[in-house]
Amino acid sequence: MTLLGLLHGLPVWRLLFSTxxxxxxxxxxxxxxxxxxxxxxxxxxxxxxxxxxFADGTPLLRRFSPFPTLDAKLVPAVIFYNGLMDGSDPxxxxxxxxxxxxMQATALCILVSSRSSSSSSxxxxxxxxxxxxxxxxxxxxxxxxxxxLESVSRGFDxxxxxxxxxxxxxxxxxxxxxxxxxxxxxFPAFIPCSVARKQRAIALYRFAPIIFALVQWVGEHLPLxxxxxxxxxxxxxxxxxxxxxxxxxxxxxxxxxAAARQPRGGTIRWSHIGYVFRRLYLPSATPPPSGIAVLxxxxxxxxxxxxxxxxxxxxxxxxxLLAPVVSMSFWIVIPCLLSxxxxxxxxxxxxxxxxxxxxxx
Numbered sequence: 001m002t003l004l005g006l007l008h009g010l011p012v013w014r015l016l017f018s019t020x021x022x023x024x025x026x027x028x029x030x031x032x033x034x035x036x037x038x039x040x041x042x043x044x045x046x047x048x049x050x051x052x053x054f055a056d057g058t059p060l061l062r063r064f065s066p067f068p069t070l071d072a073k074l075v076p077a078v079i080f081y082n083g084l085m086d087g088s089d090p091x092x093x094x095x096x097x098x099x100x101x102x103m104q105a106t107a108l109c110i111l112v113s114s115r116s117s118s119s120s121s122x123x124x125x126x127x128x129x130x131x132x133x134x135x136x137x138x139x140x141x142x143x144x145x146x147x148x149l150e151s152v153s154r155g156f157d158x159x160x161x162x163x164x165x166x167x168x169x170x171x172x173x174x175x176x177x178x179x180x181x182x183x184x185x186x187f188p189a190f191i192p193c194s195v196a197r198k199q200r201a202i203a204l205y206r207f208a209p210i211i212f213a214l215v216q217w218v219g220e221h222l223p224l225x226x227x228x229x230x231x232x233x234x235x236x237x238x239x240x241x242x243x244x245x246x247x248x249x250x251x252x253x254x255x256x257x258a259a260a261r262q263p264r265g266g267t268i269r270w271s272h273i274g275y276v277f278r279r280l281y282l283p284s285a286t287p288p289p290s291g292i293a294v295l296x297x298x299x300x301x302x303x304x305x306x307x308x309x310x311x312x313x314x315x316x317x318x319x320x321l322l323a324p325v326v327s328m329s330f331w332i333v334i335p336c337l338l339s340x341x342x343x344x345x346x347x348x349x350x351x352x353x354x355x356x357x358x359x360x361x
Contacts (some may be wrong), residue, residue, distance in 0.1 A: 007120045009020050022148035025313050029140030031088040032283075032305040040287055041298035048079050048295070055291040058082065058195055064203040074203040077135070081202045085189040085295030089260055092300055093189040094252040099303045100182035101248025102310060102347030103128060103139055107209070108175050108241035109129050109354060111216060116160040119167050121220070124213045131209030134259060140309035147317050159236050159357060170219025175237040177215050182210050206296065236360040242344070242351030251346030254355030256280050310346040319352035325360045 009189045022092045038045070044055065060078065064071050076255045084092040134142040154160075162168045183207035188198035260272040288297045315337045319330070326333060339350045 008349040020149045021161055021316065022049040022144045022151070022313060024143040026141055026148065029088045029138065029305065032309065033138040033140050033260040033302055035300040037283070037300050037305060040150075041294050042296040044298075045046065045079055048107045049075070051120070054082060055294065061203075064200055068096060071203075077206055078199045078202045079080070079295065079300050082199060084299050085186070085198055085202070087189060087192070090255060090298065091276065092263045093186075094121065094255040094259075094280055095188055095300060095303050095307075096189060097182070098252035098345060099139070099306050100186065101179075101245040102345050103134065103308075104178055104182055105133075105241040105245035105347030106139070106143060106310075107212060108171075108178055108237060109351060111174060111212070112162065112171055112237055112354070113154075115164075115167050115171060115216075116162050119162070119164040119220075121217055124217055128209050128213040131212065132206075135206055135209065143310060144313045147313055151317070151320070156324060158235055159361070163218075165225045165233065166223070167220050168237075169224035170216055170222070170236040172240060173219045173224060174212065174216045175240035175244070180213050181212060182248075184208070184236055185288075189309050193328075235355040238351045238355035238358070242355060245347035245351060246344045248326055249343075252280065252345075255332060260298045262349075290354075307346065310339050314346045314350045315341060318350055321353050 018032070041168060047056055048060055052062065054060065060075070060082075062071060062075055062173060064074050084096060087093070107127065107130075110130050114123050114126045117126075130142065130146055162171065182205075185208075187193075188201055192221040255341045256276045257273060260269050278358045281304055283301045284297075315334065318337050319333055322333060323330075337353070340352070
């Protein structure tokens with residue numbers, strides 16, 4: 001038996017991964033998101049708050065609901081996303097679709113985990129809180145924390161199935177409908193619309209975790225069992241969420257290649273592909289070229305760090321998830337998971353890892 005095999009059988013392996021690795025990633029994610037990404041943007045954010053106008057003159061809406069206190073909590077998201085969704089830079093749109101597809105797949109994984117703990121409707125508050133927490137503090141900080149608690153509290157040797165057929169069927173519906181949720185606020189990046197509609201879509205998307213939980217709750221009270229006939233009830237929601245996240249990632253990859261085409265003739269500028277992919281996924285330390293670019297660049301960098309921290313968190317977690325049922329060597333599984341993450345995206349890889357665990361166990 002290899003050293004890694006021996007370590008995997010010890011509780012200390014899980015403890016070290018959870019507290020040391022995931023805890024360290026959570027700290028690193030928080031630092032990258034809230035210190036590194038915003039180092040050039042703090043003054044610009046304060047100026048927008050003070051004047052209610054962005055650097056390009058776009059007004060900042062402050063009322064989205066009948067409750068002023070609630071609206072005050074929604075304004076930071078509007079400041080963050082406004083510059084990414086004006087359609088001026090297609091690279092911004094590509095990353096928005098990619099990372100939000102990944103986050104939605106991860107939200108589904110959290111939802112399934114909560115429903116395997118208990119079929120009581122009260123337990124729907126657990127994934128809702130995690131997803132709200134993610135929206136306010138960032139995936140690079142919140143998801144490593146979630147994996148830390150999940151690995152410590154549940155472990156990897158056995159997974160609890162969802163023992164209620166109606167709940168299982170509702171999870172499949174939630175995976176399918178939930179994959180559309182990101183586009184309820186991303187549509188202004190594709191369709192020209194007014195400033196008010198764009199900012200309202202951004203603000204109201206803060207309620208997406210509640211809507212996602214309500215979709216599951218409604219599904220659990222409808223006779224949906226026939227939908228899961230002929231499919232593996234435990235793996236089907238993961239497969240659906242993974243496919244949706246993979247489509248979002250394929251869109252980003254395909255869009256990056258398309259952005260490298262010549263304006264005339266349609267030929268791909270191979271020398272330009274690397275530049276586009278660097279802009280898409282690699283955080284830049286270069287200061288923004290103008291005051292108008294400060295906030296969009298900071299927000300784009302924020303989401304880039306999300307991608308890298310999630311990759312670093314999801315790959316080893318997926319390995320530990322699959323290790324009890326896959327006999328292949330660590331040195332084979334990890335490169336396979338890394339390749340799957342690059343090809344499919346972090347969210348799709350994690351969802352498919354869960355699906356594979358259920359399929360072979």
